[in-house]
Amino acid sequence: MTTTGEDHAAARSGPWWWERRRGALLDVGLASLSAVECAFEGIRFATDAGIPAGVGVVFGALAGSALLVRRKWPIAVVLVAIAITPAQMGYLMGVVGLYTLAASELPRRIIASLAGMSLVGMLIVMFVRVRQDIARGTLDLGDWFVPFAAITTAVGVTAPPLLLGLYVGARRRLMESLRERADSLERELQLLAERAEERAEWARNEERTRIAREMHDVVAHRVSLMVVHAAALQAVARKDPEKAVKNAALVGDMGRQALTELREMLGVLRSGDGARRAERVVPLAAVGVAAAAAASRAVEEGDGPCLSELDELIGQSAAAGMVVDLSVEGDGRGYPAQVEQTAYRVVQEALTNVHKHAAGAKTHVRLAHRSAEIAMQVENEPPPEAASASSARLPSGGNGLLGMKERVVALGGVFVSGPTDAGGFRVSAVIPAAA
Template identity: 70%
Template sequence: MTTTGAQQDGTGTTTRSLLWWGRRRSVALDVGLGLVSAFECALEGVGFAEKAAIPVPIGVLFGLVVGSVLVLRRRWPIAVVLVSIATTPAEMGYLMGVVGLYTLAASDVPRRITATLAGMSLAATLIVTFVRVRQDVASADFDPEPGAWYVPTMAGFMSLGLTAPPVLFGLYIGARRRLMESLRERADSLEQELSLLADRAEQRAQWARTEERTRIAREMHDVVAHRVSLMVVHAAALQAVALKDPQKAVRNAALVGDMGRQALTELREMLGVLRAGENDARAAKPVPLAAVGVAAAAAAAAAADDGPCLADLEGLVGQSRQAGMVVELAVQGEAREYAPEVEQTAYRVVQEALTNVHKHAAGAKVLVRLAHRAAEVAMQVENGAPDASGGGPAAELPSGGNGLVGMRERVLALGGVFVSGPTDAGGFRVSAVLPDRDGWGEQQL
């Protein structure tokens, strides 16, 4: 395993790895410091050789080797500091000691190790400085003689000056670097979170748009399908009796006109609600998600407030009777007001069930049951087997197959229960139970 080799950067060019430095500027700085330290130790090696009574070239060579150790300060700061402490008695390597202590304090080495080595360096420097100052005082001719405090005070100041500043500055630089790295990591984390939030906001906006389109499609189906189905039934009856009973034909024609006008009125109301929701969405800019939510909520609330209610069931049943259907309405329990969306959903379920009878079971008898219970309202529409003489085939009503799906979606959206299926007698039954939301709110209060 080697530490050097060719590597390819993001631009496609091939560069050589820089060992443990990572940047050319760091290489130049450390090599420069190593050369200066080696030159310093070589000069100080001359004096060391004279004191140790060894050849000067050996002292110079020793100084060069010791000083060049500073090049390794980023990779092995502890080794650099230990070498500087070991050479302190030889009075060489001051630059190496200062830079080594700074690098050690700024690195990720545990603080107890840094404190121990800094203390050892301080003690070694204090001892050497104390001896050197005392020798200088003894060899010099002072008038008057300095006091006993002079030597330890000067030694203390000099040792602290060589040890404390690099350690404190290194601790500051290390703490600042770690703080910047922490802030950079937090910034990256926040950027990722913002990206996730933006994606989720876009998903919620898409979901809100999908829900609104589904609701609009369901409302259009409920409004148009029932009215147009009755209009087709009356038109078929009008065609059958036009020559035989002109008076009945006139009544049927009037009914067709009334139903057409009612369908147009309901369509205009729905379009008005949609335009109001669109205006609310534009007013809510520049927050797209809030605009979508406001528009959907406003449209849904307006549609629920302006839509039909349970009190209109009698008129709904009457329209089917006028179209020739035999319909019986049975109400159980004491009638009361429910939340607007509950009453509208109950009305739409009965309306769509009667529409399906017109489409698929012409001439069948129908029983509509409505039950007001303690905390819910239940409705059921059950028809018998189709009667071939009821004119069903002549009406030729198309079916998109979305009626039951829309009813189920409406009921389940309010937390209700929806069941539909054929009966043993050959007919069909639609049942739904809706919770009384106003009653729940009073219990929670």
């Protein structure tokens, strides 16, 4: 499991400036060792300086305990170590202080300057100390050993902690950069997941709306004709039995056609069972988009209505007692399935609205085949005073015009509807031929 930057910041549990308790315990231990070391070395310093040994011990202990604040003020710790280097004490503090300074986020020029001062200070002290030891006879070596010992000791005490600190600091910055990248990647993945879910929900809503439009067109038109024929059947049942039988047959045909189209629609919906079973192993967002696309392709590639069936559609309305006048301009040609289905549904829904709201009104259906588009218009005259849509008791949900407009606009077309000056109603639509 990856530890992100937020988790790393939340893991701070140490007192004061320490991030963790173990870091505080480590610094306390190092400061104690440094204080003890400097205290022992303070005895010799007090002897050489001619001051009481207790003063040297206290001075050494206080100076060595400065290592406690190495994480908070590494520059101060290194300066203290450099300051007490002439007293030949604070070696542990110098080594740990240089390491902490090099591993910190301070500018490189400051680190290099303090490291150079520490190197020079150690070099001078060791040069003097080795020279004094040779002068006392403690070391029986040539003069060449003095610079060699001074340089070797100074570099050996300064270079390793400095290089190790630089390495640890670079590694620490790299880990911090990786944590930030992990945080950024996690946020991006979360945002992508949210967007994918939004797209899936949008696709599901679009598919539900499209299927609802299809079912509305199928049911509204067929059932409206069935209700009109049933009302006519009720009116002529006793006066004209033959016409009543004819109307009853038409009602039966309409019902069978409506059931057939509904079965086709339900078959498309049942095809989504495989997609629903796939949700167990595939993310919901991908399944939602795939299922919606599959259902859309299944309906669009199916045997839907086309413009060649307009004569049959108008004949059904004429059989229901509507006077319909069809006029076609231009030569018909093959259009994409979506274009033909949309044009057919617009005419179908417009005729359904005439049955509902203007029963008995004469209706004009105009179809124009143009070079780059196909236009259609359904206009009805005012209904006769004797006829009334209420006599058939046809309900209206107000979704017909909205559904037609959505269909046409989705293909890049233009849809206009509204009452005419003569008191009728007009529905007009223009659809690009290559939509």
